[in-house]
Amino acid sequence: MLKIITYILALVFIASGAAKLAGLEFEIQAFTRWGYPIEFMYFTGLAEVAGGLALVFNILKKYAAIGLSLVMVGAMGTHILHHEWPMLAIALVIFVLSVLLTKDLWRAAPASVASNEATTDI
Template identity: 45%
Template sequence: MAIATATGGSDGVPGRARARAGLALRVLLAAVFVAAGLMKLAAIEFEVQGFAHFGYALWFMYVIGVLELGAGLALLFRRSAAPAALLLGAVMVGAAFSHLRAGDGVLLALPAFVLLALLAVVGAARRGDLPAAR
């Protein structure tokens, strides 16, 4: 059994490099979700048409916008990154399902799947910050 040290993980990746990579991923995802949330809250025509295409009410677009904006910002903080990734992961599952249900095909659902995978990386890396993990 390998033991992680203060300077690196058990796989040889230095802890500082891993922390920087995790922060970079969280910042990137935060930028994506904050932008997406703001576009929904601003009722950009593309977003309005998308939610109509899926058959959702306009108020639902605003709810998703608030969730994306808030959880996107929460990704920036280590302690709230795991719960934020979990919440945004659920939103991405819903987004992928919405595309598939609407007959858009896998290619249009692909961005949601990619974001879901990246959120899973963040969630796994910060899983020790989840309340049940303490």
């Protein structure tokens, strides 16, 4: 089950981040509507793509899961502030899956293993 959640989240974040990095019109409109600078859209897209790739290739996977969970906290906050309830529901599901993945990854290995992850978990 952990692998399924990992790959679903990786796909979601890579696709979402790629849309931001490509500067797709709907992403530009959304970030403009929310009052965020376009540079923040590109930063968020980069974080999402990097995090998604880290999940797939096991590069600092535990830290990527934490980072992606935090990205979703920001997304949920944005949707709450702008009363975008359907988008909030989607963000909440992605957030819960991200937190479950984070919990399982950090529970699965002792702290000493997590610190060496970049060299041993590839």
